[in-house]
Amino acid sequence: MYLGSQLFTDSEYEQRLVRVRELMDRQGLSAIIVTDPANIFYLIGYNAWSFYTPQMLFVPIDGDMVFFAREMDAHGAHRTTWLPDEQIVGYPESYVHRPHLHPFDWVAWALRQRFLIAPASKGSVGLEMDSHFFSPKAYRALYNAIPEWKLVDNFELVNWVRSVKSDAEIQLMRQAGMVCSEAMRAAIDTIDVGVRQCDAAAAISQAQITGTDEFGGDYPAIVPMMPTGAAADTPHLTWHQGTFAEEAVVIELTGAHKRYHCPLARTVSLGKPSKDLDYVANATAEGLNNVLDVIRPGVATRELASTWNWTLAKYGLEKPSRLGYSIGIGYPPDWGERTISIRTEDESVLETNMTFHIVCGMWMDDYGFELSESVRVSPTGVETFTSFPRELIRK
Template sequence: MIERDDMTFPYSEFQRRLSELRQRIAERHLDAVVITDPENITYLTDYQTTGYSFFQALVVPLEKEPFMITRALEESNVFARTWVDLTRPYPDTGDAIQMLVDALREFGLADKRIGYERNSYFFPAYQQDCIHTSLKDGKLLDCFGIVEEGRICKSAVELEVMKKAAIATEAGMKAGIEACHAGVTENEIGAAISAAMFRAGGETPAVMPYVTSGPRTMIGHATFEGRTVQPGEHVFLEVGGCYRRYHTAMMRTVILGEMSDAMYQAQETMKRALDAIHNMVQPGMTVSDVDNLVRNIISDNEVGARLITRSGYSIGIAFPPSWDEGYIISLKQGNSAILKEGMTFHMIPWMWGIEGDKTCGISDTIVITEDGCRSFFSMERDFTVKPEAASGECIDLSKARKGDSSADGKTEKPGAKQPKKAVSPA
């Protein structure tokens, strides 16, 4: 291992992670593990690249020095970012799995008990078949989850990095809310969110912002596709900020018009769910307990809405195609996993199908503390209501893009009211 001081975390943090992994390797009676999931490789080494669609692996023996198999181009990331000293790169004309097999033989592991991530997106079945065929003397065993056991509870230094991701998340959400006006496209709102996240120190997230308006809010995981926002509509925003591959996420809702009774009731229902989370969630509860808490509150509504998904999921290190760690823990009924200090979750008490044709959300990213939980954010939860947008006139933001002096990125009609917090309808 190369001791260095320019990684995301102190060298001692990576030593701890590697030591704990080796304890789990020993407990499973393995001699080595082959790690192929990009999030797990990042967690153990600080390695990252956008080129993870090409085969890559970190091999961690129980006692010997770890080594990496990468595409030749990606070897530069090993030396630039990580503590790993041994690499075996393969050329684009080469066979990645054969390089892995050759390296296992070179380092005396070919006849050992080797764990591999059978369920990894990035170790497909045909590659697994190749390694099973090539390694006749050893024994290959599924060790999926062996790294995730360490990832699920974040250390103090990881939480500090997630706070930086939260700064980017909040900056993006504030910019997105400000950009919501009748007459703009969903793309323009998405652009405002992204620019603000990056200016705030955020990095490329695993998923770009979700921006939908009006009837498109009913489409699951839809995002900006050029639609023009119309007067009187609402806009659903979900933003995931990223720093050093760690993510935090939040949902908010903007109403371009007057708040209806149904939308107000939806807002208050989601706020009650979040209040219950902050008042009641603590170590020792089961995942199912938390889901029932949230689901019962959301289900008790008179606006026709449902919580049709899990009520939250673990969040932390992520690469595309998803920012969540839900495959490690998802908050859903029947899951008996116990909450522990240091776990981090994106809590999503959102409401699908308000009055049959609207979806809204208010969400939060939390960390489980010694005796409760706390949010990474300080933003207002209420829907942002812009009553002036109900007039039917579209606001032209082109002047702002051309540097018009009317605002710092804002263009309000003369005499227009400023956005205000939601209030209960009379």
């Protein structure tokens, strides 16, 4: 059980599986193979740093799920998952990191021994083709070992089920937001002229893991990012051992609690900001506030993007990249859910308890500014998970 107790009720786990199977039926899938650690966690609660070796959750349209992992990890899987021991299977250590073998060669035979191949052959078998942890070699192993199956992309089926959170999940995200606030305070307090970037990163990391007195932090799916000075025109840089000068520092970090993530970005100006940075900061803050005012159930995500684009246009600015994305459970290397993106081409419609990271990042030439919020779509509008001022922070 997760940290000594089951994280969600039996009923909630049952409803998650029901929703997954409803989508499977609509897609004509007799089974799906889940390899994304966030999706595995969502369905069975399993939580360990074992995703660097192949593992999968076999989910049939009817019957019991079966979790396959490396033998040493399967042995202790009961520490975090509610699955009965007979539904947890470990593949032999001799299959780990072998050039001519793959663990799914063994898993395919184990599925056959359990008489699970033929029932799943009645329809297609859905794979997480865009999962970070489903390799071409894993696909080849299944394709060669189970010729009866028609293997297809399930198009992030479980991820889409995750996009609308339960009230219990929202509470965990609020707690992650509290952890995030502590991490951002540590960042703003530590970053200053003459301070080493690595020391600022260390202070952030300590705050992320310490959390609050009531809610301890979890390891984040992404490390703190701190594009600095001219390099702030590039969004995903981390840190080095050099010191901060009188320059702008973009901080993007997250709070994580029981695998739920609430990211946040702010920009700190060490010394007087340039006129260009000040101008972009004001435009960005106005745009973010306008977007938050639009959020409510029933609104199309493209309306959020349009609101943002129109605000920037008043200032003669534009942002080619998406404005945000769905968030929730996170494992390295990403805290996004890989489903809804806030852009004018997206057809999704907001629902209560959807959660997003609204990222107002402006990456210009030789400088940048980022301002973001993690939010929940509430029944009447929007709830933000943190409460930092939406402005350029000056030190």
